[in-house]
Amino acid sequence: MTSFGALAERYGRARRVARNQAMPAADSTTSRLAARGAFVLCFLLAWWAASSLVLRGVLPPVAATLGQVADLMTSHEFYAQLGTTAYRVLIGFSLAFVTSAVLGTAMGKSRRVESFFEMFILIGTSQPGLFMAMILLVALGLKESTAIVVLAYLATPLITVNFWQGSKALDRSLGEVAQVFGYSRRAVVRHVLLPQLLTPAFAGLRTGLGITWKYVVIVESIGLTDGIGYQVTRSFQLFDLQSVIAWTIGFMAFVLFLEYAVIRPVERRLFAWRDRPGGRLRPETHRDPAKESDHG
Template sequence: MTNVETAPKPIANRPDRSRVTDAESAPSMRVRIAGSPLVFRLAFLVTVLVLWMIASSTVLSSVLPSVPDTFSALGDLLTGSQFYDQMWLTVRRVLGGFAIAYVAAFAIGTAMGRSKRCEAFFELFVVTGMSQPGIFIAMIILIGLGLKESSAIIAIGYLAIPMVTVNIWQGTKRLDTDLQEMSQVFGYSRFAQFRHVILPQLAGPAITAARQAFGVAWKYVVMIELLGLSDGVGYQVNRAFQLYDLTSVIAWTIGFMIFVALFEYIALRPLERWAFLWRERPMGKFVGTKKIVNEDGADHA
């Protein structure tokens, strides 16, 4: 038999898929833009504005201020110094209460997750704290410690502790003990165990707890300022309410919500991405705190 060599097929007429024309890429780009989360967020805002305009011009025309009047008041508020001065006082109280709540909740939550005795000791505090009426506790603390900023910070921190503790507690209970034992066998130091075994597993619950702590703090700080303080965003909203100035109430509320949203996307979201960078990094063999890697990039013992 004779060997017959099959000639390669000509590739001159094959389409070059490495080059994509503008006409071909335009539909996929339009799909990506249409499916972008930003589009849906903008759609939500537009829907709220449309419903607001309809309500203010029909059934609630005698109560609800119009959109142009409200945004005019909001513009005056944001271009002046009063909003930023009052907002800074509120933020300062939120940060103080968050620091108290997060440190205490992290300590209590990890202790509850690692020890059955600690879990039994603090469980009643967490369970009752999750359902306690915040306004009652705030009143007790403000009356007991006085109507001052330190009392507000303590009240915010105390009210946020139970809710934040739950996330740390449950996250600690789900730690993989086999990984920790394996790290000990391979010679990881205590710091390396915490940095590369325990902390990555707690990153998710810790970030969730931080977001929840700030959410609780933002809500309670306005309530506490409304109850017993003489400055801050909550006080300004209460002052406008007592004057039956609904336009100012809504303007202060929108300004506060804008700041909270900016804080979420500028501070918390980047922190969350940074906390989960470990998922994309290769893990090496540690002796103490030193990672051993071959010259070609491969890890070795």
């Protein structure tokens, strides 16, 4: 039986290690926030220099534009247009992600499926997205359902690549070992396959969202009468560059909020098992036969 002194010693060592690991994490968070703040400051300084010295009279001033951004983001119109755009992205991306998960996993497991869809993936990852958007808008009509189809079609090949390569890189020996120990098929999928597919899934999520946010603005600009893209194009046609920039900043602010307030916290929670200190503490724990033989 392990003595109380040995347990206290192990507990104290574990607390010291955990505290030493937490301090660099806090410092790292502070440094990242400082770096992001420095980037924003440099951007604003470059904008001020360009609008005051290089493109004076062409590029709108920083203060006036940021004031319009504040007015825009407190108005009902902005959130109505943003909601329309976000809805199209959500539906189009969801269709692309589910399709890509099934298709990419099948391609990673079957050579026949891989050979059949390989050309589609190669064409889809290199085709001009603007041209395909124009073709589909003309063929299917200038309506919201067409915009969703365009987004799903353009995002599917790029997301599929992540699942395809991730499925091919699966350690199948782990599944065989789990089956030897009597794990059910459901348990193997949950505890062996899904954890290995989380990394390519999140890579596909970021790739797919990036593509759909880009192309939804293009589709709205050339074929629809509402949404952020339409508002930017309308301001451009009126030669109102300040409004173009204001709508763009508001749109990008929402995308950044989604990344830092939703996606990254979910990612940290799902991958927390990789950073748990318990796995690093075990190698440092040495067995002491003399203490373990103490039955005091």
